[in-house]
Amino acid sequence: MTARTEHxxxxxxxxxxxxxxxxxxxxxxxxxxFDASLPGAESWDTGxxxxxxxxxxxxxxxxxxxxxxxxxxxxxxxxxRSNPSPYDGxxxxxxxxxxxxxxxxxPARDGGWELLSxxxxxxxxxxxxxxxxxxxxxTFAYDSIAALLAKATAHPNIARDDERKQRYAAFVEQHGWWxxxxxxxxALCERNSGRDSTHWATGSDGADDARLWNELGAPxxxxxxxxxxxxxxxxxxxxxxxxAELAKEIAAYSWTQFIxxxxxxxxxxxxxxxxxxxxxxxQVGYGRQDCWHFNALFLKGYAMGAPPSRTNPEGQAWGxxxxxxxxxxxxxxxxxxxxxxxxxxAARARKQFSEYxxxxxxxxxxxxxxxxxxxxxxxxxxxxxxxxxxxxxxDLPDHPQLARYSIVxxxxxDANVPRYHERRVRSLTPAQVRLFxxxxxxxxxQARARGGVDHLVCEVLSTLPFELRAVLDExxxxxxxxxxxxxxxxxxxxxxxxxAQPQDWMLLGNHDTPPVRHVVKRWQxxxxxxxxxxxxxxxxxxxxEHRRALARRFREDMxxxxxxxxxxxxxxxxxxxxxxxxxxxxxxxxxxQPGVVSSDNWSLRIPRDFAxxxxxxxxxxxxxxxxxxxRLALERVAPGSALLxxxxx
Numbered sequence: 001m002t003a004r005t006e007h008x009x010x011x012x013x014x015x016x017x018x019x020x021x022x023x024x025x026x027x028x029x030x031x032x033x034f035d036a037s038l039p040g041a042e043s044w045d046t047g048x049x050x051x052x053x054x055x056x057x058x059x060x061x062x063x064x065x066x067x068x069x070x071x072x073x074x075x076x077x078x079x080x081r082s083n084p085s086p087y088d089g090x091x092x093x094x095x096x097x098x099x100x101x102x103x104x105x106x107p108a109r110d111g112g113w114e115l116l117s118x119x120x121x122x123x124x125x126x127x128x129x130x131x132x133x134x135x136x137x138x139t140f141a142y143d144s145i146a147a148l149l150a151k152a153t154a155h156p157n158i159a160r161d162d163e164r165k166q167r168y169a170a171f172v173e174q175h176g177w178w179x180x181x182x183x184x185x186x187a188l189c190e191r192n193s194g195r196d197s198t199h200w201a202t203g204s205d206g207a208d209d210a211r212l213w214n215e216l217g218a219p220x221x222x223x224x225x226x227x228x229x230x231x232x233x234x235x236x237x238x239x240x241x242x243x244a245e246l247a248k249e250i251a252a253y254s255w256t257q258f259i260x261x262x263x264x265x266x267x268x269x270x271x272x273x274x275x276x277x278x279x280x281x282x283q284v285g286y287g288r289q290d291c292w293h294f295n296a297l298f299l300k301g302y303a304m305g306a307p308p309s310r311t312n313p314e315g316q317a318w319g320x321x322x323x324x325x326x327x328x329x330x331x332x333x334x335x336x337x338x339x340x341x342x343x344x345x346a347a348r349a350r351k352q353f354s355e356y357x358x359x360x361x362x363x364x365x366x367x368x369x370x371x372x373x374x375x376x377x378x379x380x381x382x383x384x385x386x387x388x389x390x391x392x393x394x395d396l397p398d399h400p401q402l403a404r405y406s407i408v409x410x411x412x413x414d415a416n417v418p419r420y421h422e423r424r425v426r427s428l429t430p431a432q433v434r435l436f437x438x439x440x441x442x443x444x445x446q447a448r449a450r451g452g453v454d455h456l457v458c459e460v461l462s463t464l465p466f467e468l469r470a471v472l473d474e475x476x477x478x479x480x481x482x483x484x485x486x487x488x489x490x491x492x493x494x495x496x497x498x499x500a501q502p503q504d505w506m507l508l509g510n511h512d513t514p515p516v517r518h519v520v521k522r523w524q525x526x527x528x529x530x531x532x533x534x535x536x537x538x539x540x541x542x543x544x545e546h547r548r549a550l551a552r553r554f555r556e557d558m559x560x561x562x563x564x565x566x567x568x569x570x571x572x573x574x575x576x577x578x579x580x581x582x583x584x585x586x587x588x589x590x591x592x593q594p595g596v597v598s599s600d601n602w603s604l605r606i607p608r609d610f611a612x613x614x615x616x617x618x619x620x621x622x623x624x625x626x627x628x629x630x631r632l633a634l635e636r637v638a639p640g641s642a643l644l645x646x647x648x649x
Contacts, residue, residue, distance in 0.1 A: 016646060017067035020630040021570075023638050025502075028576040029626075030070035030279060031063050032511065034086060035098045036136045037581065037591075039608045044102045044121060046144045047128060047137030052100040052263040055608060060276060062611055067626045070277040072360060072457075072578060074511065076264075077287055078182075081194065084138040084602045085592075087362065090287035091348050092178040094260045097145050103263060104152050113259070115152035124148060136603040153255040171258050177226075178293070180243060181213075183253030185289035187246045197292045207238050216296045216340065226296070227340035227347075228330070264355060279457065280356035282348060282443075284366035285320040297341045299324045301401070302372040305384040306363075307420030310462040311485075315387075315420075316595060317380035322370055322390065325405045328438055342442050349446040353455070359447070360457040367439030369467040371420065372402075391436060392425050392467060407435045425466045437471045444475055453477065457505060457576075462494065478503030478576075482510060483568060484519045488535040497539060497572040505576045506569035508583050511591050515580070516565060517622065518588040520558050530555055536564040540571060540636045559621030566624055567632035579624065581606060585614060586622030 021029060038049030038056040050056060051073070060071065077089030078096060089095060101121055106112025124144045129137050152158070159165045172179060185197070188209055192200045200210040217230040230236055243250070271278055284304065286294070298321035306316040327341035338346065345367075352359045365371065373380070373387030388399045394406035394413065414426050428436070447455040453475045460468065460479035472479070479494075481504055486495035493499070500506060508516045523529040533554035541547040554561040569577045582591050582604065592601045607613050617623035631647050638644075 014065065014067060014627075016643065017626060017630065020627075020634060020643055020647075021067070023641060023643060024570050024630070024633055025573075026570055026575055026577055028070050028277070029068050030072045030277075030576070030578050031068045031584065032072045032074075032578055032580045033606075034074040034511070034591075034602065035076060035095065036084065036086075036138070036141075036602065037605050039133075039606045039610055041102070041608070043118075043125075044100070045128075045132060046097075046101070046125065046141040047132035048097050048141035048145075049136075049605060050098045050100045052098065052267050053102060054100075056100075057267075057270070059606060059610055060271065061274065062614075064274050064276050068579075069275060070279055070357070071271070072279040073281055073356075075281045075283045075362070077283075080196075080288065081139060081142045084136070086281075086602070087283045087285055088287060089283070090182065091290045092175070092351060093182045093257055093287075093289070094264065096149055096256050096260055097141055098263075099145065099149065099256075099260050100263060101145075101148060104148075104259070113152070114157050115155040116148060120148060120151060132605075133607055134605055135600075136605060138603070149256050149259075150252070152259075153252040158255055167262070168255070168258050171261065172254055175257070176254075179254050179257060180250055181293040182257075182289050183250040184239075184242050184246055185292055186253060187249040196288045209238070209242075210292070211295075212238060213293050214295045226294075227343040229296075229340060268355070277357040278355075280352045280359045282352050282359050282361055284363040285318065291321055294321075294344055297324055297327055297344055298322060299372075299390075301375060302390075303375050304366055304370050305373055305380075305387065307371045307387060307463070308385060308418075309420065312594070314381065315384045317373065317384040319375075319380070320366070322366075322372055323439070325390070338442075342438065345439060345442045346446065349443045353446045353450045358455045358457055359443070360459055361443065362459050364440065364458045364460060364472075365463070365465065365468055367443070368436050368471050369465050374399075388419050389424070389465070389467075392465075393419075407432050420463070422463065422465050422469075428467065428470050433470045433474055436467045437474060440471050440475065454503070464494070476503060478505060478574070480505050480507060480510075480578075481572075481574070482507045482513060483565060484509050484513060484516060488531060497568045497574075500572040500574040502573050502575050504572075504574045505578055506572055506574045507578045507580070508565055508569065509580055510578070511580065512594045514590045515582045515587050516562055517558070517583075517586055518590070520561055520565075521588070524558075529561070533561060533564075536561065536568055539568050540564060540632055542636070546635075557621075563625065563629045564632060566626075566629035567636075570630055570633035571636045584624050585610075586617045586620075586624065 035051055036048045038051055039059055040049055040053055041055045044053065075086040075089050076095055076098060077091060078093040079086060079089045101116065104113045105116040105118055105121060108114055124147060129140055159168065188200065189196060197210040202208050212235055215232055216226065217232045219228055220230045231239060268278060302322055304320040304322045305318045306312055308315045323341040327339045329337055329339045369392060370390045371387050372390050373383040377383045386398065388396055388402055390402060390405055391407045393399055393402040394408060395410050396402065408425055412425055412427060414424055417424055443456055444453045447453050456477060458472060458477050458479065461482065464479060478501055481495050481497065481500050483495055483497055483506065487493040497506065523532050533551050536554055537547045537551035541550050554564050589604060591604050614623050618625050627647065631644065634641055634644050
């Protein structure tokens with residue numbers, strides 16, 4: 001059994017679809033998908049997908065042929081065995097579960113690594129649970145890939161040629177500062193029966209490795225320092241001891257990361273040839289090893305969460321660390337004046353922009369006006385509901401320690417509205433906007449270096465505080481408008497498509513919302529369908545008779561209504577449309593239900609026979625037909641267009 005040979009790039013998107021998008025002034029049509037959900041060939045599938053497998057590549061070519069010109073991935077950092085959420089993954093290490101095993105087993109003449117045999121893989125897959133084509137088997141996949149990578153990184157072929165050794169050496173030289181820390185963390189977890197650093201025992205020699213990175217030492221120019229700082233002397237000695245003691249583990253971890261980074265680099269090249277842009281996802285949180293490694297850079301006593309909002313009325317206690325504002329700048333004003341906290345952010349942004357065409361910023365509020373709450377109160381939900389904005393709380397009696405970080409004084413605050421209200425801050429001076437923008441500016445500088453600030457995509461949903469709005473306006477960046485959530489009785493509602501601006505991003509739903517077919521069924525059940533049908537008809541037609549006919553079609557046929565909702569995105573002023581893979585295939589299961597611990601979360605997978613399934617469901621009216629929706633949008637935007645006559649939909 002050998003890996004399939006690499007395919008040559010397919011032709012670009014269908015000419016009619018590309019022309020329709022151009023007429024509608026839509027630049028970016030992106031498909032939202034997550035690594036684990038991608039399909040895998042029967043012979044290589046451990047139960048979790050890889051974007052670098054030949055089967056996944058067939059899927060991306062299929063998406064391009066449908067008309068997509070971009071793919072929005074979820075975060076691709078390493079996740080833990082117990083938590084598959086990509087939003088809790090690592091900031092720097094890529095996920096080893098994304099490694100395409102077929103490449104590790106294929107011969108060098110076919111571009112493979114020759115580190116595993118097909119028998120090695122099959123021996124593991126004999127224990128594969130049933131149903132992995134439909135649902136991710138996270139624990140099995142995690143353990144299986146870890147066992148196979150242990151074998152692969154110990155193989156004598158791993159450094160058999162000079163060219164590979166040189167690339168590996170360059171990779172370690174560039175990334176060694178985080179590679180060594182993440183490798184040590186993984187090894188220490190293994191020593192502690194798989195437990196994370198919050199449950200490590202103090203060593204027999206008195207070393208408290210869980211607290212190794214809790215403090216910064218003196219400033220240094222050493223490349224081994226943490227953003228310009230050493231560790232305190234005793235801890236530096238311990239770190240050097242661990243470097244020596246765990247040399248084999250560090251090497252194995254580094255080779256694993258080299259492999260997954262190499263596979264991603266090759267994937268980037270292929271997607272570029274295909275005309276498919278890659279969008280990364282820079283999550284606001286940090287993985288467990290990041291919390292350990294960068295502990296000294298985080299604000300003590302507080303965590304980041306989401307305040308009560310329209311999307312989450314109770315708020316969400318995420319528990320994510322918050323960068324310490326005291327470490328935003330260097331007190332000695334050397335170099336660019338950027339302190340270690342912002343240097344960490346810059347390092348993350350540099351890596352993201354080296355690996356993707358554009359970067360989605362998950363919850364940019366965390367960079368501009370993070371909502372923070374006190375830790376260790378015993379009631380996180382109550383704490384987050386009584387939290388505050390880090391840089392906009394000059395006078396709160398229950399958060400007196402935040403006053404020193406406030407950019408605004410009491411005169412800028414409207415004390416008559418709740419703390420989380422969007423207009424709690426009433427106005428800002430240009431100087432204050434620049435201060436709120438410090439974190440965003442770090443990302444903007446990296447975006448400019450790679451094409452422009454518009455290479456940042458900011459995930460702003462229902463809550464847009466005045467401070468964040470001012471910063472986004474400063475950079476000309478838009479927000480997300482999830483139309484399934486729109487209030488059609490409020491003409492000013494942020495989710496309504498007619499309120500979209502060209503820089504915004506339009507979505508039927510995202511990974512945290514029910515698929516659109518599920519939503520339409522809910523509209524049927526709660527009596528909202530007629531009003532929705534009338535609203536969409538009014539958005540897609542200016543002619544009274546045509547509008548009434550459209551409304552009837554939408555009321556009588558769920559498929560017509562779903563495609564009307566999709567056409568509404570294309571007919572808006574936004575130049576950017578995102579479509580979730582669950583909506584594309586016409587599924588009704590929710591991919592992730594926020595705030596709920598469930599084995600069903602993050603587990604839906606695209607089937608191996610995706611093309612057959614899609615076309616079958618499209619004929620049945622379930623899967624989304626881009627041409628069908630584009631035609632509806634053209635009837636509104638360009639009713640006399642020759643494209644309508646050319647369409648065979």
